[in-house]
Amino acid sequence: MTALDTFREETRSWLEANCPESMRTPMPEREMPWGGRNATYANPDTKVWMDNMASRGWTAPEWPAEYGGGGLSKEENKVLQQELARIKARPALTSFGLWMLGPALLEFASEEQKKKYLSEIVKGEIRWCQGYSEPGAGSDLAGLQTKCEDKGDHYLVNGQKVWTSYADKCDMIFCLVRTDTTVKHDGISFLLIDMDTDGVEARPIKLISGASPFCETFLTDVKVPKENLVGELNKGWTIAKRLLEHERSMISGMGMGAGAASMGGMETVAKENFGTDGEKIADSSIRQAIADHKMDQQAFGLTLKRSSEEAKSGQGMGAASAMFKYYGTEVNKRRFELLLDVLGTQALGWEGEGFESKELAVTRSWLRSKGNSIEGGTSEVQLNVIAKRVLGLPDA
Amino acid sequence: MALVLTEEQTMLRDMAKDFFTEQVPVTNLRKLRDDEDELGYDKAVWAQIVELGFAGILIPEEHGGTGFGPMGLGIVMTEAGRTLAASPLYSTAVLGAGLILAAGSEAQKTELLPKIASGDLLTALALEETTHHNPANVAMTAEKSGDGFKLTGEKRFVIDGHIADTLIVVARTDGAAGEAQGLSMFLVDAKAKGVTVTRTHMVDSRNAAMVALDGVEVSADAALGSIGGAFAELENVLDLGRACLAAEMLGGAEAVFDTTLEYLKERKQFGVIIGTFQALKHRAAEMFCEVEICRSVVLEALSALEERRNDVPRVTSLAKARLGEAARLITNEGVQMHGGIGMTDDVDMGLYLKRARVQAQMLGDSNFHRARYADLGGY
Ligand SMILES: Cc1cc2nc3c(=O)[nH]c(=O)nc-3n(C[C@H](O)[C@H](O)[C@H](O)COP(=O)(O)OP(=O)(O)OC[C@H]3O[C@@H](n4cnc5c(N)ncnc54)[C@H](O)[C@@H]3O)c2cc1C
Numbered sequence: 001m002t003a004l005d006t007f008r009e010e011t012r013s014w015l016e017a018n019c020p021e022s023m024r025t026p027m028p029e030r031e032m033p034w035g036g037r038n039a040t041y042a043n044p045d046t047k048v049w050m051d052n053m054a055s056r057g058w059t060a061p062e063w064p065a066e067y068g069g070g071g072l073s074k075e076e077n078k079v080l081q082q083e084l085a086r087i088k089a090r091p092a093l094t095s096f097g098l099w100m101l102g103p104a105l106l107e108f109a110s111e112e113q114k115k116k117y118l119s120e121i122v123k124g125e126i127r128w129c130q131g132y133s134e135p136g137a138g139s140d141l142a143g144l145q146t147k148c149e150d151k152g153d154h155y156l157v158n159g160q161k162v163w164t165s166y167a168d169k170c171d172m173i174f175c176l177v178r179t180d181t182t183v184k185h186d187g188i189s190f191l192l193i194d195m196d197t198d199g200v201e202a203r204p205i206k207l208i209s210g211a212s213p214f215c216e217t218f219l220t221d222v223k224v225p226k227e228n229l230v231g232e233l234n235k236g237w238t239i240a241k242r243l244l245e246h247e248r249s250m251i252s253g254m255g256m257g258a259g260a261a262s263m264g265g266m267e268t269v270a271k272e273n274f275g276t277d278g279e280k281i282a283d284s285s286i287r288q289a290i291a292d293h294k295m296d297q298q299a300f301g302l303t304l305k306r307s308s309e310e311a312k313s314g315q316g317m318g319a320a321s322a323m324f325k326y327y328g329t330e331v332n333k334r335r336f337e338l339l340l341d342v343l344g345t346q347a348l349g350w351e352g353e354g355f356e357s358k359e360l361a362v363t364r365s366w367l368r369s370k371g372n373s374i375e376g377g378t379s380e381v382q383l384n385v386i387a388k389r390v391l392g393l394p395d396a
Numbered sequence: 397m398a399l400v401l402t403e404e405q406t407m408l409r410d411m412a413k414d415f416f417t418e419q420v421p422v423t424n425l426r427k428l429r430d431d432e433d434e435l436g437y438d439k440a441v442w443a444q445i446v447e448l449g450f451a452g453i454l455i456p457e458e459h460g461g462t463g464f465g466p467m468g469l470g471i472v473m474t475e476a477g478r479t480l481a482a483s484p485l486y487s488t489a490v491l492g493a494g495l496i497l498a499a500g501s502e503a504q505k506t507e508l509l510p511k512i513a514s515g516d517l518l519t520a521l522a523l524e525e526t527t528h529h530n531p532a533n534v535a536m537t538a539e540k541s542g543d544g545f546k547l548t549g550e551k552r553f554v555i556d557g558h559i560a561d562t563l564i565v566v567a568r569t570d571g572a573a574g575e576a577q578g579l580s581m582f583l584v585d586a587k588a589k590g591v592t593v594t595r596t597h598m599v600d601s602r603n604a605a606m607v608a609l610d611g612v613e614v615s616a617d618a619a620l621g622s623i624g625g626a627f628a629e630l631e632n633v634l635d636l637g638r639a640c641l642a643a644e645m646l647g648g649a650e651a652v653f654d655t656t657l658e659y660l661k662e663r664k665q666f667g668v669i670i671g672t673f674q675a676l677k678h679r680a681a682e683m684f685c686e687v688e689i690c691r692s693v694v695l696e697a698l699s700a701l702e703e704r705r706n707d708v709p710r711v712t713s714l715a716k717a718r719l720g721e722a723a724r725l726i727t728n729e730g731v732q733m734h735g736g737i738g739m740t741d742d743v744d745m746g747l748y749l750k751r752a753r754v755q756a757q758m759l760g761d762s763n764f765h766r767a768r769y770a771d772l773g774g775y
Binding site: 279291294295298300305309383390391396 | 668689693771773
């Protein structure tokens with residue numbers, strides 16, 4: 001038996017003992033395990049599961065153990081993910097800290113910062129939000145204006161962020177601030193700000209899906225300790241870009257997402273709604289559209305797989321995150337449009353009688369999916385990145 | 397790690413790339429076309445291909461081949477596709493060797509495979525009878541006649557039909573056109589009595605022919621594989637052919653994309669390089685994504701064949717459908733982004749465009765494979 005087999009056996013029995021039964025069922029949106037100081041748990045098992053996993057560092061399996069991570073190798077993590085998938089375990093922790101900030105801190109933060117922030121993230125103690133976009137700085141992110149002045153023993157921050165996802169529920173924000181107004185990219189710094197500090201105010205904004213996950217965030221004379229600067233002053237853009245790569249790979253994973261799965265597979269629904277001709281969906285254009293979509297999805301999945309195999313063997317697809325962000329989010333949007341076609345009137349309910357909850361969830365997710373090709377850099381911006389960085393096409 | 401090449405496969409690819417770019421550039425196809433060459437392929441080039449071991453790439457060493465398997469074959473096809481190299485590789489090294497390996501008796505393998513590997517035997521698959529690929533839609537009959545069979549009917553779109561020594565003919569010993577049951581395969585000497593081969597001149601300047609069989613007598617041992625049950629054996633090898641076509645199409649798509657990208661960086665209008673126009677940049681970036689996706693599906697189809705996985709039909713249909721669409725997009729964009737010069741015969745865009753449409757029809761276009769993919773998915 002190889003070491004990996006032993007690891008699999010141990011993992012399997014540990015998960016058997018430590019993953020509560022209710023954590024092996026599909027996860028409703030309101031039971032998402034975001035963690036944080038003010039977290040509430042609609043299902044108490046969510047907290048048990050998070051704590052159990054965090055105790056082994058398995059909420060961040062590949063982060064070094066000294067920072068609270070699992071210290072697993074890629075191969076071990078793969079085994080862990082397979083075993084989690086086998087029992088249909090929910091994620092133990094979902095967090096911007098895990099997906100975006102953590103990987104950037106591992107690369108750019110000081111030793112003290114890593115010790116403090118990474119272990120908090122692993123345990124789900126602190127919930128982070130992302131303070132990048134501003135009213136005047138979206139695609140042109142480096143045009144940001146939120147001012148940060150050195151006041152000797154602290155920084156003083158004034159400005160406004162916008163589209164800050166979950167700002168009203170978060171404990172800390174990682175923020176891009178302007179520390180030099182005479183230059184563009186080289187005048188940006190990366191600052192960590194506690195949302196409880198005086199002068200920080202988050203106001204929720206309502207989305208087309210009816211939910212209010214993101215906010216305007218006002219920063220008025222906010223005092224920030226100097227040790228909260230990550231990396232060097234005016235060198236924040238490098239960190240910002242790297243973090244965006246992590247964000248993009250996270251978002252592009254949605255190309256493979258659920259949605260249809262919760263409906264029992266769209267071909268099954270299509271058979272119910274359109275009838276069958278033998279095994280075939282009777283409506284041939286719907287059947288074709290579904291096949292096209294499934295081919296897209298399989299081809300995209302294979303490309304993700306190839307990219308990770310190439311990364312392991314030291315080759316690289318180059319600026320792959322922009323391609324995956326672009327392609328994955330567009331596939332995801334198409335999937336929801338197709339689901340709408342397949343479900344007909346049943347995907348057009350807003351609330352109340354006449355619709356099953358999973359049907360209402362499709363409606364809301366369809367609306368939410370429109371944001372996929374905007375958040376984390378729009379599709380057009382991804383195409384710009386590919387054209388410039390991968391294909392070497394010059395700017396005008 | 398099935399989606400990245402092994403060291404051995406990388407060496408094979410580099411060797412094939414060097415060979416085709418240096419020895420069989422696109423000018424080779426132009427010359428065959430402009431000279432109205434009777435064979436439609438270059439014998440000297442074929443000899444070199446044989447020399448390199450590509451003709452016997454699928455064939456095990458014991459039968460005189462190099463035994464690289466489907467992945468190796470696909471790698472070579474991609475490089476051949478990149479320069480539009482015209483040769484009997486597809487008809488003979490892919491389909492001929494594939495069918496004999498899959499369905500042949502020991503005696504047939506021992507006799508024929510070494511001849512394919514040594515370049516002495518060219519084969520052609522005579523399958524299609526209608527405007528669109530449909531392997532069960534065979535009406536050609538094979539009636540019992542003495543100890544053997546008598547074949548009657550007409551075939552079209554027989555790739556390399558007029559240069560083949562041996563035709564591999566799919567005919568019906570039972571049942572009616574459209575049924576999978578009752579199909580059989582026969583090895584027919586192209587010079588046998590009653591065989592009429594008429595070369596067709598195709599838009600891609602590559603070889604194809606119509607084949608008419610008028611009561612052609614063959615002996616019992618001319619049967620390749622089981623009588624009446626050839627469909628399954630055939631389908632398997634058709635999947636190999638489809639994957640190899642997808643691989644060849646990938647090479648063409650890559651070549652067009654690379655050439656077009658270079659042009660975007662060099663052509664000036666309005667005082668600037670046209671590659672600075674965002675309308676073109678974004679389309680170039682989309683083509684890049686498409687090429688990456690194509691690489692993945694082709695590698696997946698080839699590795700499924702290599703590993704004899706049971707999702708071979710599904711992933712080869714995925715690859716063939718995808719490449720059909722992608723090659724259409726990329727060759728169209730290639731012409732468009734070259735402007736007027738893209739419409740001229742002087743640049744290669746048109747040659748790739750024309751070849752891509754023929755490849756798309758061979759062994760099933762995107763519609764065929766999309767439908768098959770859905771069938772296999774049970775919807
Ligand atoms: C659901 C959601 C969650 C988000 N969460 C966060 C968050 O947590 N934190 C955060 O900081 N931000 C967040 N964002 C903001 C997001 O990053 C920005 O919306 C995005 O970068 C686009 O900026 P913008 O909205 O100002 O649009 P604009 O930049 O004004 O874009 C408008 C249109 O112009 C196009 N465009 C702009 N520039 C170019 C160009 N150079 N070439 C071609 N086309 C161009 C865009 O593609 C778009 O179609 C979120 C957004 C969404 C939708």
